[in-house]
Amino acid sequence: MERSIDKLIFLDHQSVSPVFKEALELFYHYSLEPFSPLSIHQLGIQSKKTLESALESFSSFIGCSPDELVFTGGIWEAIILGIEGFWRKNSLRGKHILTSPIEQKPILLLLDKLKREGAQLTLLPVDKEGMVDPKAIEELSTPQTILCCLQWVNPEIGTIQKIKEAAEICEKKSIAFFCDGSYAGGWIPIDLKKIPISLLAINPNQFNGPKGIGVLYIRQGIEIEPIIPGLNKELGLWGGTENMASIVAAAKAAEITTKIFKEKIEKIGYFQKLIWERISASIPMVSLNGPQLGPNRSIQNLNISPEFIGGEAQVLSCDMKGVLLSSGPSCVQKNLRISHVFKAVGLEYQKAMSSVRISLGITTTKEEIERFLDIYIGVVTKLREMSIGWKKFLSKKNSE
Known part of the structure; x- marks a missing residue:
């Protein structure tokens, strides 16, 4: 029973978090009706305006430009696009990657896969509370270091890393900084105008948005290789028509979260x-x-x-x-x-x-x-x- x-x-x-009613209603509406921002007829034009408004809303949520956002089919797709996409585009100029041993397991598995393709991986030490000392980035980086991957919030033991300090050290040493913000978005104030993060993955469901959508912020000037090539608005980095229903619902969840x-x-x-x-x-x-x-x-x-x-x-x-x-x-x-x-x-x-x-x-x-x-x-x-x-x-x- x-x-x-x-x-x-x-x-x-x-x-998993329950979805805001207002976000769910928008998701249902844009799933039910034939909205596509790629079409040039009147419904397509209306869809494009709605999508642009949603992108503006979500970008203000984390303090970036709408052109710096890519929406994927889930948080792990956003993470893979950020890490593996950066590696494939930039590995000729360096093979070394820094990360911590308490990143989410799929990220560590992804980095192990890149090791088999020639990446050199160094684990940053953590203390008994799971905290990484940002100075370790400076101490363990080499001229070959091109990327540092560090989660913002650990979902198992709740540790909040010193992301601003870590990002600033990476910027000083010309190391791209990828941040797994899966459990930070909606729970920690994020203003990417003040923190030099190169790539940030966000999970809208963690702040009561829809399931099955991920968001990747790519700072202007950071180049990555498409994993699933596409010709759509998503900077040509992710194949398929924009998921109107999920994007609009995610933007509504971000808007509500900001208010409350x-x-x-x-x-x-x-x-x-x-x-x-x-x-x-x-x-x-x-x-x-x-x-x-x-x-x-x-x-x-x-x-x-x-x-x-x-x-x-x-x-x-x-x-x-x-x-x-x-x-x-x-x-x-x-x-x-x-x-x-x-x-x-x-x-x-x-x-x-x-x-x-x-x-x-x-x-x-x-x-x-x-x-x-x-x-x-x-x-x-x-x-x-x-x-x-x-x-x-x-x-x-x-x-x-």
Whole structure:
């Protein structure tokens, strides 16, 4: 029997976010009607004007020119176009690429593929909170370095990198800077007029836009090779007719996000603090993975480890009670190995295996948070009652 979605407590927003009603209505309208900005008849002219308006709206959202945007069929397509497209166009003048070991797994797999084609890859060190020291870019770069790839926000442990400092160092050393902004757009103010990022990938669904669309910002003067060649408006870099419905819906989501941004940040920041304070006070032997709450951590993310119980057991137990969480990265098949992020930051195996991620969104309510906390604390208590490791720990503690 299916459970009504509106009765579920959804705390997995970094996997997927619900779409704004206004954006969905536009998506439906431009999907239903025959709009194509490539046509020269009156409906095509109308479509072109609508598209241009949407591009203006989205470009103001991140502080760039409409001509610097390329819309793709999804966030991974935007990332591949940015990284591999840059490599194919510029690899003759240098083979060296810098990145971090906690980038999203598909990015690391893509860079491994480029290594097989001759790229030389260096991993920037991270501390126990997943932070990259921007100075390491200067120290580890060589005359052959042409590209640095660094995520803005880590979706697993919430780390916010020092992107402005990193981008400025790259600019000084004439290194192109690619930023994976999948989990930054809509959550961190972005003004590309003030940050010298060369290439930035954005995922509209992370700020309640439609699924199945990605955005790549390409700073004027940066040259990349098409992956799927096209003749359309997308700078000839991405094949196919513009996806009018998704672009217009993404622009509407960006517009709404801009209007409610301050309110959203205050609300979600309050919820994050409320959850962690209650959990840390109610559950013994629980740790926060990644940075402490504050400027170095995404307010959307809490990754916690109540020791002696498995992460998947927590997720499944909560699911049975109508609470939806996640364990491990959201875009990688689940298995019994700890994630590459936890390995990179040196998290203990047992803590890594007991971790769960709570990710918040604009639709999250205080009532849901209160219900979640009661359910989750009860789940942890029950699972520990069945945990042999927990019983041994208590027995040893009592005998001391």
